[in-house]
Amino acid sequence: MGSRKFGNRQRAVEPQDGHERMSNEHTIKTIAGMDSVNTTVLGADEIILNMGPQHPSTHGVLRVKLKLDGERVAGSECIIGYLHRGVEKIAEHRSYQQFAPYVDRMDYVAAVSNGLGYCEAVEKLLGTEAPPRARVVRTILTELQRIASHLLWLGTHALDIGALTPVFYCFREREEILKIFEKYCGARLTTHAFRIGGLQYETYDGFEEDTKRFCNDFAHKIDEYETLLTENRIWVGRTKGVGILNAADAIALGVTGPVLRASGVRWDLRKAQPYAAYDQYEFDIPTRESGDTYDRYVVRMEEMRQSRRICLQAVENIPTGPIMARIGKVLKPPPGEVYHSIEAPKGELGYYIVSDGTTQPYRVRVRPPSFINLQAFDKMAKGSLIADVVAIIGTIDIVLGEVDR
Amino acid sequence: MGHLIPPSIMPFVLPVLYAVVIVAVLPLLAGYIVLMERKVMADMQARLGPMRVGPHGLLQPIADAVKLLLKEDIIPDKADRLMFWFAPLVSVTMALLAYSALAIGPAFQIADLNIGLLFILAVSSLGIYGIVLGGWASNSHYSLLGALRSAAQLVSYETAAGLGLISVLLLAGSLSMKDIVQAQSDQGVWFGFSVPFGFFIYLVGSIAETNRAPFDLPEAESELVAGYMTEYSGFRWSLYFLAEYANMVIVAGIATTLFLGGWLRPGARYHEHIPGTGIEWLDALPALLALGVALYSLSLAPKQPVKIQKVVMLLVALLCLGMAGVLAGALIAPPAVMQGIHGAFWFMAKVFAYIYAFLWIRFTFPRYRFDQLMRLGWRFLIPLALVNVIGVGVAIVLRQQFAWGPIVSLIPTTLGTLAVAMLLAKDDAPTAAASLADGE
Numbered sequence: 001m002g003s004r005k006f007g008n009r010q011r012a013v014e015p016q017d018g019h020e021r022m023s024n025e026h027t028i029k030t031i032a033g034m035d036s037v038n039t040t041v042l043g044a045d046e047i048i049l050n051m052g053p054q055h056p057s058t059h060g061v062l063r064v065k066l067k068l069d070g071e072r073v074a075g076s077e078c079i080i081g082y083l084h085r086g087v088e089k090i091a092e093h094r095s096y097q098q099f100a101p102y103v104d105r106m107d108y109v110a111a112v113s114n115g116l117g118y119c120e121a122v123e124k125l126l127g128t129e130a131p132p133r134a135r136v137v138r139t140i141l142t143e144l145q146r147i148a149s150h151l152l153w154l155g156t157h158a159l160d161i162g163a164l165t166p167v168f169y170c171f172r173e174r175e176e177i178l179k180i181f182e183k184y185c186g187a188r189l190t191t192h193a194f195r196i197g198g199l200q201y202e203t204y205d206g207f208e209e210d211t212k213r214f215c216n217d218f219a220h221k222i223d224e225y226e227t228l229l230t231e232n233r234i235w236v237g238r239t240k241g242v243g244i245l246n247a248a249d250a251i252a253l254g255v256t257g258p259v260l261r262a263s264g265v266r267w268d269l270r271k272a273q274p275y276a277a278y279d280q281y282e283f284d285i286p287t288r289e290s291g292d293t294y295d296r297y298v299v300r301m302e303e304m305r306q307s308r309r310i311c312l313q314a315v316e317n318i319p320t321g322p323i324m325a326r327i328g329k330v331l332k333p334p335p336g337e338v339y340h341s342i343e344a345p346k347g348e349l350g351y352y353i354v355s356d357g358t359t360q361p362y363r364v365r366v367r368p369p370s371f372i373n374l375q376a377f378d379k380m381a382k383g384s385l386i387a388d389v390v391a392i393i394g395t396i397d398i399v400l401g402e403v404d405r
Numbered sequence: 406m407g408h409l410i411p412p413s414i415m416p417f418v419l420p421v422l423y424a425v426v427i428v429a430v431l432p433l434l435a436g437y438i439v440l441m442e443r444k445v446m447a448d449m450q451a452r453l454g455p456m457r458v459g460p461h462g463l464l465q466p467i468a469d470a471v472k473l474l475l476k477e478d479i480i481p482d483k484a485d486r487l488m489f490w491f492a493p494l495v496s497v498t499m500a501l502l503a504y505s506a507l508a509i510g511p512a513f514q515i516a517d518l519n520i521g522l523l524f525i526l527a528v529s530s531l532g533i534y535g536i537v538l539g540g541w542a543s544n545s546h547y548s549l550l551g552a553l554r555s556a557a558q559l560v561s562y563e564t565a566a567g568l569g570l571i572s573v574l575l576l577a578g579s580l581s582m583k584d585i586v587q588a589q590s591d592q593g594v595w596f597g598f599s600v601p602f603g604f605f606i607y608l609v610g611s612i613a614e615t616n617r618a619p620f621d622l623p624e625a626e627s628e629l630v631a632g633y634m635t636e637y638s639g640f641r642w643s644l645y646f647l648a649e650y651a652n653m654v655i656v657a658g659i660a661t662t663l664f665l666g667g668w669l670r671p672g673a674r675y676h677e678h679i680p681g682t683g684i685e686w687l688d689a690l691p692a693l694l695a696l697g698v699a700l701y702s703l704s705l706a707p708k709q710p711v712k713i714q715k716v717v718m719l720l721v722a723l724l725c726l727g728m729a730g731v732l733a734g735a736l737i738a739p740p741a742v743m744q745g746i747h748g749a750f751w752f753m754a755k756v757f758a759y760i761y762a763f764l765w766i767r768f769t770f771p772r773y774r775f776d777q778l779m780r781l782g783w784r785f786l787i788p789l790a791l792v793n794v795i796g797v798g799v800a801i802v803l804r805q806q807f808a809w810g811p812i813v814s815l816i817p818t819t820l821g822t823l824a825v826a827m828l829l830a831k832d833d834a835p836t837a838a839a840s841l842a843d844g845e
Binding site: 047048049050055056071158161162163164165168169172228229232234235237238385386387388 | 446449450451452546547550554618619621622629630767768769770771772773774775776777
């Protein structure tokens with residue numbers, strides 16, 4: 001009975017591709033034509049180490065094939081697709097509104113940002129705009145989401161490097177943000193907070209106070225994280241000079257977000273092509289020069305402070321008025337195409353939408369920041385140690401839901 | 406009892422009894438150190454830790470042990486079966502063997518070897534064979550890397566820690582655990598105060614030897630999954646686990662004996678009596694402490710949500726009350742009994758304080774990288790330890806030739822070592838992309 005229940009056992013134990021573990025003779029199958037691990041016969045001292053897809057610090061189901069010379073990485077290859085759900089294809093069979101909740105499942109730790117990008121893209125396609133009040137509320141929620149996303153990054157990144165405690169402090173503060181989301185729209189993680197054309201829900205009573213209270217407390221909390229890490233000798237030793245990505249390489253690889261800014265490129269879509277209500281607020285774009293793991297850490301810490309600043313400015317002055325633009329119940333955008341991108345916590349999140357004039361998009365293509373930033377991994381990891389590999393995976397800040405879609 | 410046992414085997418009776426006690430008690434102790442670790446960790450991380458099994462999670466170790474015993478025992482297909490089976494046994498046997506020379510109070514010691522310390526060091530470093538063999542026998546890359554790291558790490562840090570211990574041996578003039586404690590009693594100062602750098606070096610070295618964070622590279626979870634233990638499960642895994650925690654107690658015991666005065670009571674020179682009795686305040690402290698814990702658990706008992714938890718809490722209170730009774734009873738017992746019982750209390754208190762320091766460090770610092778670990782060991786700790794040993798030698802000469810006091814003579818040594826430490830630390834500043842070759 002047991003064997004029937006669990007399927008054919010015999011098949012499960014059959015060798016998959018017949019290669020012996022720990023043998024040095026076999027070659028690696030070519031996957032993507034990268035020049036690193038593939039089709040390379042291993043040297044006498046080299047071994048292949050498979051990190052993932054089940055591994056404590058590959059942040060989901062990323063699989064990294066490492067060619068190791070002792071502990072040194074001689075080559076690497078990221079293998080993705082374990083979380084592929086065909087989100088872009090699904091879009092072609094849903095109406096514009098129906099597809100909105102799906103985008104929350106891409107970067108599931110920054111669902112609000114995903115929603116903002118999609119809603120604004122469709123609004124652009126429709127030739128309409130959300131009313132001012134909706135735009136400001138969207139900005140506040142998106143910036144809170146950026147803080148939440150960075151907190152998750154900080155906690156897990158520190159955990160990868162072996163600091164066990166910051167993750168709990170980060171989750172404590174992230175919880176406050178999730179509570180605000182929950183009070184606003186009933187959901188914490190995959191929020192579906194925005195609608196095409198504006199917002200479905202008015203802000204709840206006390207939204208401003210909650211946000212202000214969080215922002216005021218948060219200033220001290222960031223200092224607390226910094227006392228644990230920023231000048232910690234071991235932390236600096238583990239992150240300085242690790243995974244260096246220079247500006248030219250970063251641009252060539254299409255890297256965006258904090259990773260790009262840590263390499264010294266001052267590029268932030270909130271300033272470069274303002275959307276939502278970002279043109280109304282004062283904030284700085286932190287940049288650093290050397291593009292190593294430590295710089296990316298510093299940039300993200302500073303970004304959290306800037307997000308807090310934006311929230312405080314925005315919540316002081318939320319305009320009154322409608323929260324929904326006048327658009328019909330059935331959305332039929334005119335035939336055409338649009339590309340709209342926003343500065344998501346992890347980088348440029350773009351939506352390319354083609355309309356054929358029906359209620360369903362003809363094509364939706366997502367430009368996810370994690371997917372493109374992950375390309376820089378091989379460049380960063382070459383010549384480093386295994387311990388650096390986990391630091392580098394953490395510092396790129398990937399979410400596999402977004403990489404694979 | 407004497408007339409029941411032939412005189413020829415009489416000398417073996419007590420040691421065998423102690424050995425049975427150690428083998429029986431140590432797994433339990435290890436389990437409760439794990440609970441302590443989880444509770445301390447929870448406290449530092451703004452959460453509660455285990456709360457479900459027993460009141461405040463007090464029965465969690467027992468639940469864990471049952472779970473581990475019942476788990477499926479998996480041996481990987483391509484593993485070396487014999488070695489896979491043998492390796493955890495080596496680790497755990499060596500860890501338990503080391504206890505035989507540890508002096509838990511003046512009365513509790515299985516064998517008072519005249520080379521006690523050497524024996525403990527030798528036996529506990531044999532435990533590394535268990536790790537290396539296990540890592541190799543698993544036939545897995547993660548295990549192998551963990552085992553290699555462990556071997557390299559142990560070789561490097563055993564040297565530093567050993568040099569740290571030598572500074573004490575010079576002062577004590579003996580390798581017997583009892584004599585070392587006696588020497589501290591005679592000289593009127595714990596060696597941790599007279600050679601602080603020896604203590605510091607041993608502290609760092611012992612964390613590295615027991616593979617605890619920030620030197621937990623052999624089992625670095627985020628890098629090597631579980632290092633040499635990756636392929637182990639169930640009971641075999643728990644043997645490794647037991648060995649790790651037993652080793653923690655061993656190094657804490659060595660540090661207590663050598664640097665923290667062993668079973669000596671803190672404030673040995675302070676003799677204020679409780680009015681009207683011949684009992685000193687400080688001697689009464691352990692009993693009062695146990696009584697306090699008993700009363701506290703008693704007050705917690707009615708607050709427990711479930712009836713069985715109330716009962717368990719009451720049992721805990723009773724246990725503490727019993728301990729208080731024993732500790733108080735010892736006060737009026739003959740001095741030898743009193744010293745035996747109170748000595749064991751102070752020894753264990755110091756051991757747990759040392760382990761607490763381990764935990765504190767673990768939850769505060771990130772993990773070193775392998776090359777940085779090597780650099781710290783060879784470029785910082787070992788030179789520092791050498792300077793310290795030479796300094797202690799100089800201090801002994803000062804003491805003998807110029808009749809300087811035991812503490813005064815060591816002040817120049819400490820200051821000199823401090824200066825060297827600062828110089829070395831400057832040199833050791835983190836540099837970008839340091840190569841492995843640097844560390845070797």
